[in-house]
Amino acid sequence: MxxxxxxxxxxxxxxxxxxxxxxxxxxxxxxxxxxxxxxxxxxxxxxxxxxxxxxxxxxxxxxxxxxxxxxxxxxxxxxxxxxxxxxxxxxRPGLHALLYAQDKIEMRARMDALALPNPAWAHVETEDEVEAFLAVHGGAGVLKTARGGYDGKGVRVIGSPGEATDWLRAAADGGPRVLIEEKVPFDRELAVLVARRPSGELRAWPTVESIQRAGVCSEVIAPAPDLHGAVADEAARIASEIAHGLDVTGVLAVEMFVAGDRILINELAMRPHNSGHWTIDGSRTSQFEQHLRAVLDLPLGDTTPTAPWTVMANVLGGARIALASALAEVDDAGAKIQLYGKGVRAGRKVGHVNVSAGTREEAYARAVAAAAIVRDGGGA
Amino acid sequence: MxxxxxxxxxxxxxxxxxxxxxxxxxxxxxxxxxxxxxxxxxxxxxxxxxxxxxxxxxxxxxxxxxxxxxxxxxxxxxxxxxxxxxxxxxxRPGLHALLYAQDKIEMRARMDALALPNPAWAHVETEDEVEAFLAVHGGAGVLKTARGGYDGKGVRVIGSPGEATDWLRAAADGGPRVLIEEKVPFDRELAVLVARRPSGELRAWPTVESIQRAGVCSEVIAPAPDLHGAVADEAARIASEIAHGLDVTGVLAVEMFVAGDRILINELAMRPHNSGHWTIDGSRTSQFEQHLRAVLDLPLGDTTPTAPWTVMANVLGGARIALASALAEVDDAGAKIQLYGKGVRAGRKVGHVNVSAGTREEAYARAVAAAAIVRDGGGA
Missing domain, CATH: 3.40.50.20 (Rossmann fold)
Structure with missing residues (x-):
C-alpha cells in the first residue's frame, strides 16, 4: 500500500x-x-x-x-x-483552520478571542479610520491587505491616510479587506514551527530567529540565540495554543515579534515555511517529512537538532547560479545547497544553503558566504 | 542551465x-x-x-x-x-573501466597486473581444472560466474568438481565464463567507497565493515570498528589505486576480506553500493550526491561523517511493511527509514534504516531493531 x-x-x-x-x-x-x-x-x-x-x-x-x-x-x-x-x-488543514492563514483580519480577531498577544490592529474601511488609528499609535502603522500578500507584498508602512487610499478603494470595489497594525518597534523576529496530526499529537522544533531584509527572509538562525527562558516558553506556548485552538493539521509556522519583554504574533502559515528550511539538514525530521506524516495522520518524527547551531541563508536571484564553480567553495564552507529549479530574477528566492556548526558565529558567517557564492557564481 | x-x-x-x-x-x-x-x-x-x-x-x-x-x-x-x-x-565510468566490474575474470587478471592483493584464483573450463585447484586449496573453493551475479547469485561454495558441472557446461555453450577462488577464511569484510571525477580528483569515505547473512549484506557499520591503522591505510590505498589505475569515474565500491593481517579484494562495483547507504544520513555528502557530482565532473563533496557511528541495516522483505504502526517506534530508535517502493517478497531488499549514535553498540542495536520493526510492522 x-x-x-x-x-x-x-x-x-x-x-x-x-x-x-x-x-x-x-x-x-x-x-x-x-x-x-x-x-x-x-x-x-x-x-x-x-x-x-x-x-x-x-x-x-x-x-x-x-x-x-x-x-x-x-x-x-x-x-x-x-x-x-x-x-x-x-x-489538511481544513478550511476552518486554513481561513486564519488566508485572512489576516480573521486571524487577528481569532487571536484576540484566544487571548493571544496581537499588536494593536483595526479593520479599516475609510481614510478617517486610518487617521484615527495613526493618531493613537505614534503616527505610523503597517497597512495590510487581509488576503493575497506574501514576501512583503500586500504590506506597506504608512504615515498618513492618503497612503491607504488605493487599497481602501480596491476593498470598497470588492477587493481584499484592509487592516492596519501598530508599527511594532521590535528587537528581533522569531518563528516557531510545530506540526500537529489529526489525533492531536504535536511536535515543535526549537524556536528560531529570522533575519529579514526588505521584507524578505534572509537568514534563519536555529535555535534563536540568547533567548530568555521565559520568552522561549511563551513563544512555544503561543504556537501550541494556536495549533490546538485552530485545529491545525500539518506544519504551522507562527512568526512573532519580540519587543522588549513583549511577544506579539506577526503572521501564520499552515504549511512548510521558509523559517523551517534549516530542518532539512539540521533536525532529525525535516519540516517536509513532518508535514507529510502529519497530514497522513502518521506518528510524528523526532525534532531534535543534529548540531548545536544551524543557519539557513536564502539565495536570492540576481546574477546567475554557477554551480560548477561554486560547489567546491560552498562545500569547503560545510554548506548543503538546495536549489529550486526556478528561473533566476532579481530578489526571487531561487535556493537556500544550510550550514551546521559548533558555534553560531561560524554557522552564520559560513552560511551567508555560501549563499553569496551560489548567487554570484564563486570566485575560483 | x-x-x-x-x-x-x-x-x-x-x-x-x-x-x-x-x-x-x-x-x-x-x-x-x-x-x-x-x-x-x-x-x-x-x-x-x-x-x-x-x-x-x-x-x-x-x-x-x-x-x-x-x-x-x-x-x-x-x-x-x-x-x-x-x-x-x-x-561514466567508461567501458574500459566498467569491464572490470562486469567480468570477474577480467577483474582478477587486472588486479594481478596492478599487484593488488587477490585471493588465489583460476579461470576454469573443465572439471579437471576445478579438481586441481581444490587439491591445492584445502578441498574447497568459491565458484563464480564471471558475469551476471549479484546478491549471492552466480556464487557457490563447492567441495568437489561435480558441483561445477552445470556452470562449466553452460560456459562451454557460450554462457558466462567460470572462475574459482580460494575460500578465504576471513575474519571480517570491509568495504571502501571512493568517488573519482574525470579530472582525477578522488574522495573516500571512511572504511566500513559489512555484515553478510546468506550472501546478502545485512548491516554496515561506519566506520569499521577497531580497525588497525595499517589495515585501514592498506584498504584505502587499494581502493585509490583501483580508482586511478582503472580510470573509474563516479562511485567505486571495493569489497575486501580481512584474514589475519591479509587484506584481499573480493568484488568491485562502479556505482553507488549498498555499503554506502549509511552516507545518506551519516556523511556530509551522500554517495548518491557524490556519484552525480563525479559523473558531471563537478567538484566532489566533503565526506566527513556527521556522527561518531552510523549503522545501516537492510530491510529484507518477508512479511509486510506497516509504516503507520512502525514509524513511531522506529523514530524512537533514532532511525531514518528509506523505502524502495518495491513489492515485498522473501529476502528482497525493500528498504534500509540508518541510525547514528555516540557508540557503535547503541547504533548497531537500534538499527537492527528498527529494521526488524519496519519489516514486521511494529508491535504497537
Whole structure:
C-alpha cells in the first residue's frame, strides 16, 4: 500500500516534499501551475492546472484516491474543500483552520478571542479610520491587505491616510479587506514551527530567529540565540495554543515579534515555511517529512537538532547560479545547497544553503558566504 | 542551465539519486525496466525500456542531450557505449573501466597486473581444472560466474568438481565464463567507497565493515570498528589505486576480506553500493550526491561523517511493511527509514534504516531493531 498525498502548488515547498515522500514510500501527486514549475520534475505525479480550475482539481483527486490533500500556499479556493469532501479525501488543514492563514483580519480577531498577544490592529474601511488609528499609535502603522500578500507584498508602512487610499478603494470595489497594525518597534523576529496530526499529537522544533531584509527572509538562525527562558516558553506556548485552538493539521509556522519583554504574533502559515528550511539538514525530521506524516495522520518524527547551531541563508536571484564553480567553495564552507529549479530574477528566492556548526558565529558567517557564492557564481 | 544525467536501471540505487539531483538542480532521466520500477516515480524523467533495446537507449540519450550517462548496475551492453559516443554523451565510468566490474575474470587478471592483493584464483573450463585447484586449496573453493551475479547469485561454495558441472557446461555453450577462488577464511569484510571525477580528483569515505547473512549484506557499520591503522591505510590505498589505475569515474565500491593481517579484494562495483547507504544520513555528502557530482565532473563533496557511528541495516522483505504502526517506534530508535517502493517478497531488499549514535553498540542495536520493526510492522 503506497499512500498518495495530493498537494496544491508547484513551488519550492512542494518540490522539497518529494525527497521525504520517496524515502517513506509515499506517492506525491502535485497540482502545478505549469510544467516548468519548481515542483514539476521532482513530483511523482503531476497535474497541470490551477486550483481555481475544477477539472484540474478533479484530476488531482481522481483514482487512485489520495489519502490526504494539502498545499504549499494559502490561496486555496473554498470550492477545493467541497471537491475534496465530495471525493472523500481529507483536506489538511481544513478550511476552518486554513481561513486564519488566508485572512489576516480573521486571524487577528481569532487571536484576540484566544487571548493571544496581537499588536494593536483595526479593520479599516475609510481614510478617517486610518487617521484615527495613526493618531493613537505614534503616527505610523503597517497597512495590510487581509488576503493575497506574501514576501512583503500586500504590506506597506504608512504615515498618513492618503497612503491607504488605493487599497481602501480596491476593498470598497470588492477587493481584499484592509487592516492596519501598530508599527511594532521590535528587537528581533522569531518563528516557531510545530506540526500537529489529526489525533492531536504535536511536535515543535526549537524556536528560531529570522533575519529579514526588505521584507524578505534572509537568514534563519536555529535555535534563536540568547533567548530568555521565559520568552522561549511563551513563544512555544503561543504556537501550541494556536495549533490546538485552530485545529491545525500539518506544519504551522507562527512568526512573532519580540519587543522588549513583549511577544506579539506577526503572521501564520499552515504549511512548510521558509523559517523551517534549516530542518532539512539540521533536525532529525525535516519540516517536509513532518508535514507529510502529519497530514497522513502518521506518528510524528523526532525534532531534535543534529548540531548545536544551524543557519539557513536564502539565495536570492540576481546574477546567475554557477554551480560548477561554486560547489567546491560552498562545500569547503560545510554548506548543503538546495536549489529550486526556478528561473533566476532579481530578489526571487531561487535556493537556500544550510550550514551546521559548533558555534553560531561560524554557522552564520559560513552560511551567508555560501549563499553569496551560489548567487554570484564563486570566485575560483 | 539544468544539466541532465541519464541513468540506466530502475532500482533503488537510481531511486536514491533523485533527492540529491533535485537539491542540486540536476535533472535525472532514468531508463526503467517498467513503470512499476523503484525509480520510476521519483525519477524526473523516465524512459521505459531495457538497455538492450536500441530505441529505448536512443530515447534516453535524445534531446535535450544529457551531460553524462551512468547506471545503477553493471549489466550494460557494449552497444550502449557506442550509442553514447555517437550521441556525444560521455559514459561514466567508461567501458574500459566498467569491464572490470562486469567480468570477474577480467577483474582478477587486472588486479594481478596492478599487484593488488587477490585471493588465489583460476579461470576454469573443465572439471579437471576445478579438481586441481581444490587439491591445492584445502578441498574447497568459491565458484563464480564471471558475469551476471549479484546478491549471492552466480556464487557457490563447492567441495568437489561435480558441483561445477552445470556452470562449466553452460560456459562451454557460450554462457558466462567460470572462475574459482580460494575460500578465504576471513575474519571480517570491509568495504571502501571512493568517488573519482574525470579530472582525477578522488574522495573516500571512511572504511566500513559489512555484515553478510546468506550472501546478502545485512548491516554496515561506519566506520569499521577497531580497525588497525595499517589495515585501514592498506584498504584505502587499494581502493585509490583501483580508482586511478582503472580510470573509474563516479562511485567505486571495493569489497575486501580481512584474514589475519591479509587484506584481499573480493568484488568491485562502479556505482553507488549498498555499503554506502549509511552516507545518506551519516556523511556530509551522500554517495548518491557524490556519484552525480563525479559523473558531471563537478567538484566532489566533503565526506566527513556527521556522527561518531552510523549503522545501516537492510530491510529484507518477508512479511509486510506497516509504516503507520512502525514509524513511531522506529523514530524512537533514532532511525531514518528509506523505502524502495518495491513489492515485498522473501529476502528482497525493500528498504534500509540508518541510525547514528555516540557508540557503535547503541547504533548497531537500534538499527537492527528498527529494521526488524519496519519489516514486521511494529508491535504497537
Amino acid at each position: 503506497t499512500p498518495i498525498v495530493a498537494v496544491i502548488g508547484g513551488g519550492q515547498l512542494a518540490r522539497m516534499m518529494a525527497a521525504p515522500a520517496t524515502a517513506l514510500g509515499i506517492t506525491l501527486r502535485v497540482l502545478v501551475e505549469s510544467s516548468e514549475a519548481a515542483a514539476a520534475l521532482p513530483a511523482h505525479e503531476t497535474v497541470v492546472g490551477l486550483p481555481t480550475d475544477p477539472d484540474a482539481v478533479a484530476r488531482l483527486l481522481a483514482h487512485p484516491r489520495p489519502a490526504a490533500l494539502t498545499w504549499e500556499h494559502e490561496h486555496i479556493p473554498a470550492e477545493v474543500f467541497d471537491a475534496a469532501a465530495a471525493a472523500g479525501v481529507p483536506a | 539544468t544539466p541532465i544525467v541519464a541513468v540506466i536501471g530502475g532500482g533503488q540505487l537510481a531511486r536514491m539519486m533523485a533527492a540529491p539531483a533535485t537539491a542540486l538542480g540536476i535533472t535525472l532521466r532514468v531508463l526503467v525496466e517498467s513503470s512499476e520500477a523503484a525509480a520510476a516515480l521519483p525519477a524526473h524523467e523516465t524512459v521505459v525500456g531495457l538497455p538492450t533495446d536500441p530505441d529505448a537507449v536512443a530515447r534516453l540519450l535524445a534531446h535535450p542531450r544529457p551531460a553524462a550517462l551512468t547506471w545503477e548496475h553493471e549489466h550494460i551492453p557494449a552497444e550502449v557505449f557506442d550509442a553514447a559516443a555517437a550521441a556525444g554523451v560521455p559514459a
